[in-house]
Every structure is written in structure tokens, then in C-alpha cells.
Amino acid sequence: MTELELLIDFHKNAERQGPGSTADTLRALSFIDLEQSRPLKVADIGCGSGAQTITLAQNSEGHITAVDLFPEFLDRLKQKSASQDLQDKITTLEASMDNLPFGPEEYDIIWSEGAIYNIGFEAGIKKWKDFLKPGGYLALSEITWITNSRPREIEEHWNTEYPEIGTASGKIRILEKNGFSPVGYFYLPQSSWIDTYYKPMEERFEDFLIRHGNSEAAMRIVDAEKDEIRKYRKYKDYFSYGFYVAKKLPEE
């Protein structure tokens, strides 16, 4: 198995592939004020195994196109949506977020939790904007500094991992600069990292290592996750995922 296949194998049976919770998804959804006289068209980009897709399907009158690069995650989502009788509300689509087969102004809502970093926050906003109707909404979660300054170790770590990390004011500025009106911001509470993401992940370590005969590559993945958890626990007062909800303005 390649490193990528191992990573997919590690994450595919998880409820979620990043920090978040049902409450966070619903909180972000509460900022969206759209006429529901017709079914809304929603895209959920980088959906993973679809924890938030299911929440969206259960709590909105719309059809969701759930996109991910990896079919293993989409298969899990398909199983979940069938078991909850939501298959008519969710279509899965295997595609890359930088090359989406969407038409101009096709969607009412573009949702993306913990995934836009794969192409970068600003590049993603610019690319996805065309697919949104004027007056449509973008809802994104993105790694964010939650204080104005922070210890050097964590600053250097994130600047290496993801130089686009910034504060909420900077992210909101980017939305404004690109023709959006921000309507909501909050950041994920610690429980959305620890209880719904890291704890279930820690419970999978042993099984994963056994399944792969304690191979070096499997151990590297577990060690990297452990290191990430350590950094989170140490520096959780300085960063989180910010959730940004913004409305697309009509073109000037």
C-alpha cells in the first residue's frame, strides 16, 4: 500500500476526517437566509465520508452534491445516506475541487468543512464563486488563528504546513475583496477537535497498526497524528477552525 492508500484506509471508517460537529454545521447553517420556495442546490466540497453532508440533508430542503477526490470516502457516504433513507437528497461526485464540472451560477450554497486548504482559501473562493448564484452562500471552515499573537513553535509549525493560515479579520477581508458579504463567523470549540475528532482517532490507532502488521509506514502515520494531537492540546488557545459564512453579492 502506498502512503496515500494507508492514509485513506486510516481515515475512511471515521465518522469525520477533520474537526467539526453536528452543532457546528447547524450553527453555520443558521446564518443562511434563503427563500425555500424551491429545492436548493447545495454542493459539499471535500465532503469526506460526509458527516456534515448528512446533517445538511437532514436539516435543509435541498439537493446536495457531495464531492471528494477519493471514492473510498464517497462509498462510505453512500452507505450512510442509504441507511438513513437520504439517498434521494444526496448525489456523490468523484472530482477534484480545483476542476469541478459545475456550471456558472448553478448553486445556492457551497459548503466545505476543513477542505478548502487543499487548494488554498483565496484560490478556492475565487474558483468556486462562479458556481454560486448571486445571493447564494459560501460556508467554509478553515484553520484560523484565534488570537493576535502566539508562541513561536506553533507559529512556525503552521507557517510551514499552511502559510495561508491567518486571523478571522484577514479571512473576512479576503471574502469581502472577492465580492462576498460576510454574514457569520465563529470558531470551533475544543470539543469539536477532541471529542468528535481526536478521541475517535486515538481509538483507531491500535487496530490500524495491527491491520498493517505494524509496518513502518503505518507507524509514521500514527506518529504524525499523535504529534498533531500533542500540538493541538498544547496550543489550543491559539488556533481553531474558523467557520465563515458569506453571501455572494451581485456583480458590480
Ligand code: SAH
Ligand atoms: N468535510 C469532511 C472532510 C474534511 S478532510 C469533514 O469535515 O469531515 C478534507 C477532505 O478533502 C478529504 O475527504 C479529502 O479526501 C478531500 N480532498 C483533498 N483534496 C481534494 C481535492 N483536490 N478535491 C476534492 N477533495 C479533496
